[in-house]
Amino acid sequence: MDGAHDLGGMHGFGAVDRSQEAHFPQDWEERVFRLTLACGMLGKWNLDMSRSARERMEPAHYLASSYYEHWLHGLESLLVDKGLVTPGELSSGRAGEGRIFDPVPGDRVKEILERGGPTLMEAHAPRKYRAGDRVRIVNEHPRHHTRMPRYIRGRAGEVVSCHGAHVFPDEHATSGEKIPHYLYGVRFTGEELWGAGFAEEGAVVYVDVFEPYIAGIAD
Amino acid sequence: MREHDHEHGHPHHSVPAGDIERRVSSLEALLLEKGLVDAHAMDRLVDTYTNRVGPGNGARVVARAWTDPDYKARLMEDATGAIREMGYTGRQGEHMVVVENTEAVHNIVVCTLCSCYPWPVLGLPPAWYKSSEYRARAVSEPRAVLAEFGVDLDPGVEIRVWDSTAEIRYLVLPRRPGDTEHLSDGELAVLVHRDAMIGTALVEAP
Numbered sequence: 001m002d003g004a005h006d007l008g009g010m011h012g013f014g015a016v017d018r019s020q021e022a023h024f025p026q027d028w029e030e031r032v033f034r035l036t037l038a039c040g041m042l043g044k045w046n047l048d049m050s051r052s053a054r055e056r057m058e059p060a061h062y063l064a065s066s067y068y069e070h071w072l073h074g075l076e077s078l079l080v081d082k083g084l085v086t087p088g089e090l091s092s093g094r095a096g097e098g099r100i101f102d103p104v105p106g107d108r109v110k111e112i113l114e115r116g117g118p119t120l121m122e123a124h125a126p127r128k129y130r131a132g133d134r135v136r137i138v139n140e141h142p143r144h145h146t147r148m149p150r151y152i153r154g155r156a157g158e159v160v161s162c163h164g165a166h167v168f169p170d171e172h173a174t175s176g177e178k179i180p181h182y183l184y185g186v187r188f189t190g191e192e193l194w195g196a197g198f199a200e201e202g203a204v205v206y207v208d209v210f211e212p213y214i215a216g217i218a219d
Numbered sequence: 220m221r222e223h224d225h226e227h228g229h230p231h232h233s234v235p236a237g238d239i240e241r242r243v244s245s246l247e248a249l250l251l252e253k254g255l256v257d258a259h260a261m262d263r264l265v266d267t268y269t270n271r272v273g274p275g276n277g278a279r280v281v282a283r284a285w286t287d288p289d290y291k292a293r294l295m296e297d298a299t300g301a302i303r304e305m306g307y308t309g310r311q312g313e314h315m316v317v318v319e320n321t322e323a324v325h326n327i328v329v330c331t332l333c334s335c336y337p338w339p340v341l342g343l344p345p346a347w348y349k350s351s352e353y354r355a356r357a358v359s360e361p362r363a364v365l366a367e368f369g370v371d372l373d374p375g376v377e378i379r380v381w382d383s384t385a386e387i388r389y390l391v392l393p394r395r396p397g398d399t400e401h402l403s404d405g406e407l408a409v410l411v412h413r414d415a416m417i418g419t420a421l422v423e424a425p
Contacts, residue, residue: 008331008382010355015367020346023269028243034261035247042255051333067334067349069239076246084255093245095252106259113267116310119386147384149331151358163314163387183385193359200362203378208385 001052002141002150004059005070009151009194029068036075041104041112044082048173052145053077121180123165128211129184133159136218137186137209145173148213155192156218160206161185168210182211273342274413276307277390280340281416282407284317285395295319298390302340312339312388318381319392320418325376326391327365327418329357330383337388341413348417358382368419391416396424 024030040050053074055062062070079085089096104112129135139154147169165180172178186209190199250256280302284291294301298315302308315337318326330336331354336344347353356364361378365371372378381389393415399407402425414420 005332007351007354008329009359010351013350013352013355016347016350016352016356016364018345018347018368022346023343025346026240028240030265031243031247034265035243035250035256037264038256038261039250041260054333063351067346072239072243072246079250079255085249085253089249089253090246093249095249098253101254103254103257104260105257106263109260109263109267112310113264114309116308116313117386118313120314147332149382149384151331163316163385166314166386169385183387185387190359200360200378201374202376203361203380205358205380205382207382208387210385 001055001143001145003055004057004062005055006150008149024068029066032068032072032075036071038104039075039079039084041109042084042101044084045078046172046176047117048145048167048169049078049176050074051169052173053081055145119167120163121165121167121178123180123182127162127165127182129159129162129182129214129217131159131161134218135159135184135186135214136216137213138215142170144170146170146213147208147210149207151193152186152188152207152209155188157186157188157192157207157209159184160187163208166210168212170210170212184209184211184214268338268343272307272339274340274411274416275408276305276342277337277340277413277416278408278411279404280305280307280390281392281411282404284392285407286404291392294392302390307339309339311335312337314387315340315390316387317390317392318379320394322394323376324379325365325370325372325418326379326381326389327357327361328381328383328389328391329354331355331358332384335383335386335388337390340390341416345413365419368414370419370421391418393420393422396422398424 024033054070057070057073076090080087080090086096134156136156137152137154163183166183168179168181186207188205188207190203193205284294290301294317298317302315320326334344334349336348358380361380383389393411410422410425412420415422
């Protein structure tokens with residue numbers, strides 16, 4: 001999805017503001033963090049669905065709102081989409097007639113965080129590319145969630161590594177199915193990405209690219 | 220609403236803070252009432268990432284890599300396994316890769332699409348790492364961004380920007396400063412600041 005979240009290479013933002021060191025400068029931000037992680041532990045959605053829900057924010061709103069507001073938007077959307085909360089309950093803040101759930105208790109938190117969400121899978125087919133191959137990224141603009149940033153589409157880079165097959169986020173975010181696809185480390189020169197004269201000297205970008213994002217060997 | 224903007228024009232809040240506070244309080248009360256979240260579990264989640272897991276973990280990995288060549292070899296070959304040896308595992312660190320700074324190469328990590336960051340070794344990302352400014356610019360003008368952080372590299376040094384677009388999480392192994400041969404692992408770890416492991420700082424001698 002070509003949303004406002006896909007920021008790589010965008011101009012006009014100005015200097016990086018490093019003045020804020022607190023993780024949660026405002027109390028509500030900490031509460032959004034804890035609610036989001038606690039609801040995530042229910043297992044009703046996966047991380048790619050969470051990302052997708054945040055990315056679907058209206059672009060002007062996304063850019064004008066703070067980080068944990070993105071999370072809040074994502075959480076509210078998922079709770080309603082998955083039927084855990086009704087829109088009426090969300091606006092009133094009061095539970096309706098529906099069922100009462102069983103939350104994930106505190107004594108399971110450590111184990112759940114330690115397990116995390118590994119994405120490495122067994123592959124179904126041999127991989128198509130090798131280190132040293134020069135490959136071209138597809139020029140596609142899917143409307144669903146994808147982890148192929150705009151700035152690499154249609155560009156050529158060199159395969160430098162293969163991380164094995166991982167859960168394909170495009171599918172995982174929509175159907176929830178875990179489909180394995182090879183994941184490659186691909187090196188792009190600044191000139192290739194931004195054009196000669198617009199790239200910094202000696203700066204290269206490494207991007208993790210799923211095999212379906214690759215059109216083929218570059219000419 | 221523009222009065223909420225910072226002087227330098229970054230609109231961080233499009234709604235008055237009071238509105239969003241009420242919205243979050245209302246959501247929290249609803250989720251507790253419906254049994255979707257547990258207060259004790261939420262306290263544990265926050266405690267984990269504010270008190271237990273932080274960049275001290277990554278600093279211990281770096282210090283050990285500087286002093287133990289066998290460990291460094293394992294770290295470069297299988298970072299996930301070598302970091303697990305130190306007891307650091309789990310969410311947002313399931314698949315780790317370590318990239319090493321040398322005389323000729325400087326590495327810097329970003330997530331242009333969201334805020335992917337290696338939680339088990341660095342904790343939660345700093346605000347600037349999640350900002351539009353950093354996410355937009357780190358890939359297209361890393362040298363300019365590094366200069367803002369006070370890192371001025373020789374023009375001959377290659378800058379490698381790692382965009383965390385999948386579930387691989389990157390940790391930068393900074394260069395060990397000179398005149399530190401006499402220091403223990405513990406003393407070395409104190410020198411390793413979070414930003415040096417993201418790539419936006421160098422490690423300075425004490």
